[in-house]
Amino acid sequence: xxxxxxxLLALAFLAAVxxxxxxxxxxxxxxxxxxxxxxxxxxxxxxxxxxxxxxxIAFASDDFSFNLVAQHSSIETPTFYKLAAMWSSQEGxxxxxxxxxxxxxxxxxxxxxxxxxxxxPWATAVMMGVAAFFTGLMLFAPNVDPxxxxxxxxxxxxxxxxxxxxxxxxxxxxxxxxxxxxFTVPFAFxxxxxxxxxxxxxxxxxxxxxxxxxxxxxxxxxxxxxxWSYTELGWGGYWAWDPVENAALMPWLLGTAFLHSIMVxxxxxxxxxxxxxxxxxxxxxxxxxxxxxxxxxxxxxxxxGDSTVGPYILGLIATVLIGSTALIVSxxxxxxxxxxxxxLASREAVFLVNNLLLVALTAVIFWGTFFPLISExxxxxxxxxxxxxxxxxxxxxxxxxxxxxxxxxxxxxxxxSWASAKRVFLVPSVVAAVVLxxxxxxxxxxxxxxxxxxxxxxxxxxxxxxxxxxxxxxxxRSLSGGSMPAALAAIVSRxxxxxxxxxxxxxxxxxxxxxxxxxxxxTNRDATMEPGGSVEVDGREITYVKPTVDVTxxxxxxxxxxxVEQDGKRVATLQPSRRYHRPTGEEAGMLGGFFAGESTxxxxxxxxxRSDLWTAVEPDITGVKRRVRAADAGFRACLRGAPxxxxxxxxxxxxxxxxxxDPSLRARASAQIGQIQSVTLDRIASSYxxxxxxxxxRIIVDPLVTxxxxxxLIALAGALIGxxxxxxxxxxxxxxxxxxxxxxxxxxxxRDAELDHAAGKLSxxxxxxxxxxxxxxxxxxxxxxxxxxxxxxxxxxxxxQDQSAGETREKVPQG
Amino acid sequence: MDPQRKRKIRLVAALSxxxxxxxxxxxxxxxxxxxxxxxxxxxxxxxxTSYEMSGRVVKGSIEREGDGISFLxxxxxxxxxxxxxxxxxxxxxxxxxxxxxxxxxSVAGGTFVGEPETLITKCPSKFTTExxx
Numbered sequence: 001x002x003x004x005x006x007x008l009l010a011l012a013f014l015a016a017v018x019x020x021x022x023x024x025x026x027x028x029x030x031x032x033x034x035x036x037x038x039x040x041x042x043x044x045x046x047x048x049x050x051x052x053x054x055x056x057i058a059f060a061s062d063d064f065s066f067n068l069v070a071q072h073s074s075i076e077t078p079t080f081y082k083l084a085a086m087w088s089s090q091e092g093x094x095x096x097x098x099x100x101x102x103x104x105x106x107x108x109x110x111x112x113x114x115x116x117x118x119x120x121p122w123a124t125a126v127m128m129g130v131a132a133f134f135t136g137l138m139l140f141a142p143n144v145d146p147x148x149x150x151x152x153x154x155x156x157x158x159x160x161x162x163x164x165x166x167x168x169x170x171x172x173x174x175x176x177x178x179x180x181x182x183f184t185v186p187f188a189f190x191x192x193x194x195x196x197x198x199x200x201x202x203x204x205x206x207x208x209x210x211x212x213x214x215x216x217x218x219x220x221x222x223x224x225x226x227x228w229s230y231t232e233l234g235w236g237g238y239w240a241w242d243p244v245e246n247a248a249l250m251p252w253l254l255g256t257a258f259l260h261s262i263m264v265x266x267x268x269x270x271x272x273x274x275x276x277x278x279x280x281x282x283x284x285x286x287x288x289x290x291x292x293x294x295x296x297x298x299x300x301x302x303x304x305g306d307s308t309v310g311p312y313i314l315g316l317i318a319t320v321l322i323g324s325t326a327l328i329v330s331x332x333x334x335x336x337x338x339x340x341x342x343x344l345a346s347r348e349a350v351f352l353v354n355n356l357l358l359v360a361l362t363a364v365i366f367w368g369t370f371f372p373l374i375s376e377x378x379x380x381x382x383x384x385x386x387x388x389x390x391x392x393x394x395x396x397x398x399x400x401x402x403x404x405x406x407x408x409x410x411x412x413x414x415x416x417s418w419a420s421a422k423r424v425f426l427v428p429s430v431v432a433a434v435v436l437x438x439x440x441x442x443x444x445x446x447x448x449x450x451x452x453x454x455x456x457x458x459x460x461x462x463x464x465x466x467x468x469x470x471x472x473x474x475x476x477r478s479l480s481g482g483s484m485p486a487a488l489a490a491i492v493s494r495x496x497x498x499x500x501x502x503x504x505x506x507x508x509x510x511x512x513x514x515x516x517x518x519x520x521x522x523t524n525r526d527a528t529m530e531p532g533g534s535v536e537v538d539g540r541e542i543t544y545v546k547p548t549v550d551v552t553x554x555x556x557x558x559x560x561x562x563x564v565e566q567d568g569k570r571v572a573t574l575q576p577s578r579r580y581h582r583p584t585g586e587e588a589g590m591l592g593g594f595f596a597g598e599s600t601x602x603x604x605x606x607x608x609x610r611s612d613l614w615t616a617v618e619p620d621i622t623g624v625k626r627r628v629r630a631a632d633a634g635f636r637a638c639l640r641g642a643p644x645x646x647x648x649x650x651x652x653x654x655x656x657x658x659x660x661x662d663p664s665l666r667a668r669a670s671a672q673i674g675q676i677q678s679v680t681l682d683r684i685a686s687s688y689x690x691x692x693x694x695x696x697x698r699i700i701v702d703p704l705v706t707x708x709x710x711x712x713l714i715a716l717a718g719a720l721i722g723x724x725x726x727x728x729x730x731x732x733x734x735x736x737x738x739x740x741x742x743x744x745x746x747x748x749x750x751r752d753a754e755l756d757h758a759a760g761k762l763s764x765x766x767x768x769x770x771x772x773x774x775x776x777x778x779x780x781x782x783x784x785x786x787x788x789x790x791x792x793x794x795x796x797x798x799x800x801q802d803q804s805a806g807e808t809r810e811k812v813p814q815g
Numbered sequence: 816m817d818p819q820r821k822r823k824i825r826l827v828a829a830l831s832x833x834x835x836x837x838x839x840x841x842x843x844x845x846x847x848x849x850x851x852x853x854x855x856x857x858x859x860x861x862x863x864t865s866y867e868m869s870g871r872v873v874k875g876s877i878e879r880e881g882d883g884i885s886f887l888x889x890x891x892x893x894x895x896x897x898x899x900x901x902x903x904x905x906x907x908x909x910x911x912x913x914x915x916x917x918x919x920x921s922v923a924g925g926t927f928v929g930e931p932e933t934l935i936t937k938c939p940s941k942f943t944t945e946x947x948x
Binding site: 163232233234235236356360363364367368371372375379381382383384385386388389392393524526596598599600601616618620622696697698 | 829833836837840841843844845847848849850851852867879903904905906907908909910911919931932933934935936
């Protein structure tokens with residue numbers, strides 16, 4: 001099997017190179033070459049799928065002839081984690097990278113198979129260049145071949161580190177990887193657009209969904225990572241500004257900026273240089289994230305060991321960065337904006353500000369993350385920046401962002417008059433003012449001005465967004481009747497991109513409330529208690545009722561039962577504990593290995609909408625360890641047949657000696673040892689209960705932290721709504737000419753303006769002026785299309801296109 | 816004012832703000848950072864200054880002392896004189912002898928006193944090249 005996998009991987013490498021070369025041969029638009037290169041990409045996807053299947057089958061069937069399986073799995077590893085063990089290894093995660101890339105390449109090329117014929121060959125070449133890089137890395141770089149074999153084949157593997165045996169391991173790494181990888185698609189199409197000078201919004205329309213998918217996957221991966229870290233002791237809570245966390249956050253922030261600024265290019269033909277640069281930066285950051293976890297250049301809690309592929313990835317990053325920059329600079333003339341920003345009171349102006357904030361945030365995080373290298377360069381010694389430094393800069397930027405999360409959706413495109421602005425800003429501003437007064441008067445929020453500012457701005461944003469939904473639904477209802485919920489469902493399903501985006505905004509505002517509250521108003525306490533002792537934390541009386549013990553084949557668990565009372569009433573019973581895992585390959589019958597191997601904390605958590613109570617324990621096991629040492633010494637003496645040992649010992653020593661000579665007796669010997677071991681373990685474990693020694697507890701009260709997870713899930717739901725294809729699109733691929741697409745885009749702008757007017761976002765005068773302008777532009781387009789200028793090129797129809805655009809079509813000629 | 820000029824003024828204003836912010840960033844980062852040192856460099860360090868120490872915990876040296884623990888660390892390559900360390904509070908899961916740690920604190924009386932909640936133990940897992948298991 002390993003040799004088959006190796007052969008398939010080599011074929012995959014050849015397929016990627018072939019696809020890239022053939023795509024370039026078809027750069028003049030020759031269909032045969034383009035079709036051939038696309039089919040080679042399909043083949044690459046099939047080959048890599050087979051490679052992944054072979055590796056996963058090897059994991060599932062404990063095939064330790066694979067070095068990869070022997071190093072990262074074992075017979076006792078639960079099946080669920082055997083499957084996840086692939087990406088706990090370096091070679092496995094490279095394979096995952098290449099595989100996901102082949103999938104997104106296939107999907108993006110299938111979706112554009114009848115479009116963008118000039119641009120697609122270049123995009124294919126870029127994606128396949130990256131694919132060839134990663135498959136080539138596995139084939140030619142030292143020590144990262146997923147199909148490397150072991151000889152002789154070991155009887156058992158090393159196993160997956162118990163710390164990684166957490167359900168999140170199954171989804172957190174693949175989500176992050178897929179997010180990183182999916183940004184390759186918009187990057188590749190941007191390069192294609194730059195090379196061919198097709199710098200209108202075509203490449204954006206073709207790849208916007210991939211950018212959104214990448215953003216959603218990366219965001220979900222980050223959220224899962226935060227949640228995982230929150231439930232572990234000593235990982236710094238949900239966020240610790242650790243370099244590897246930052247490495248995943250930076251492309252996500254730039255991706256957020258990109259998703260906003262491309263709308264400005266689509267609607268207004270502006271920010272072209274900016275968009276091209278942003279996607280290059282986003283992709284570079286994604287590669288940098290991949291690099292950081294493997295290079296060992298920065299001190300991180302995610303220490304992945306020094307690896308051999310770091311320099312290669314650095315080479316790829318340099319190539320991408322230098323090549324793309326040169327390309328953008330050489331195309332500056334073609335990247336000129338078609339229009340200028342009319343007014344600072346317009347949605348595009350707000351998008352620009354939000355972009356600057358997001359880029360500033362990324363720049364701060366980048367500086368802080370790489371500061372150890374920067375300081376070494378200038379001062380000769382590595383110095384690092386801790387969380388307070390990051391907080392100082394990111395807090396005000398995040399507060400600015402949450403404000404614009406609210407302002408952006410309230411403004412229309414192009415320009416808004418004072419009268420319109422007053423109408424939409426009134427209610428949110430009043431609510432924000434009320435929240436401000438209430439928080440200062442009723443809570444101690446004033447002691448944390450940054451948190452207070454965030455709460456007030458979030459209140460503004462949430463009210464503004466609610467008002468958007470309310471007004472949109474009311475306008476819909478006044479047109480077509482029906483109930484309010486039905487009208488709400490109708491506007492969301494007919495304008496998925498717009499309202500999906502608003503839902504994401506709601507989620508982010510809620511998430512930031514959770515972060516601000518839990519980081520500013522956290523109560524944190526370390527306490528040492530004996531059984532029966534109690535401690536008061538933030539109005540809760542926490543009593544250490546009794547110690548607990550659990551003995552399983554995989555681990556020893558020492559814990560404690562905690563009773564939590566508030567106002568004399570029992571509100572929760574928590575059981576934090578610490579597990580000591582049995583190491584693999586220990587000496588037969590010895591117990592000391594439990595305390596030399598990994599140990600993991602199981603957190604006792606009582607989650608609530610108002611606050612979480614988080615507890616972890618560090619039991620005092622000095623007594624247990626002493627008894628284990630004594631038991632191990634006794635067992636050794638017993639096997640040696642030392643004088644005074646019981647009769648059973650002699651029998652066991654005989655069995656073991658016989659087993660050493662005759663392998664068929666081994667099972668019996670180990671069963672006997674296991675029996676003795678488990679009796680001893682039970683005795684020692686229960687002695688812990690009698691010890692009654694003091695344990696050290698960490699107790700944290702985290703207000704509103706649950707809203708962080710809720711907000712994250714709301715944002716994810718919003719992204720899914722924005723991604724869901726609309727009915728028109730699902731009916732089948734629409735093939736349109738360029739003129740048609742321009743027409744549709746203009747109709748959509750008119751429809752947007754009508755919706756904004758109906759929802760009260762635009763005053764009558766503003767609407768009249770804007771509408772007249774849009775209709776004039778529409779007539780111009782119609783004239784051009786009819787004279788047959790724009791019909792040459794086929795282009796993707798926008799997914800927002802639906803039935804109501806048809807309604808608008810009838811109205812336009814009147815204008 | 817003619818729009819060309821207005822735009823230019825806006826651009827200059829925006830760039831100045833950006834430059835100011837960047838200068839603040841650079842300045843504070845150098846003053847707020849803690850110097851990273853290895854145990855051997857800290858044996859003779861002046862007391863009172865805060866350092867970020869990264870080193871390897873000596874196997875078998877961890878002892879409980881009241882609410883905290885004490886242990887010895889050596890340089891990451893393992894060849895240096897051991898530095899005694901004390902730390903109060905709960906320790907991360909992967910913490911044990913032989914592991915690499917990062918800890919912020921200062922030297923007092925020849926002992927490195929860690930600040931609570933700054934102890935980071937490197938997760939030895941993924942992509943590991945170490946095989947001390």
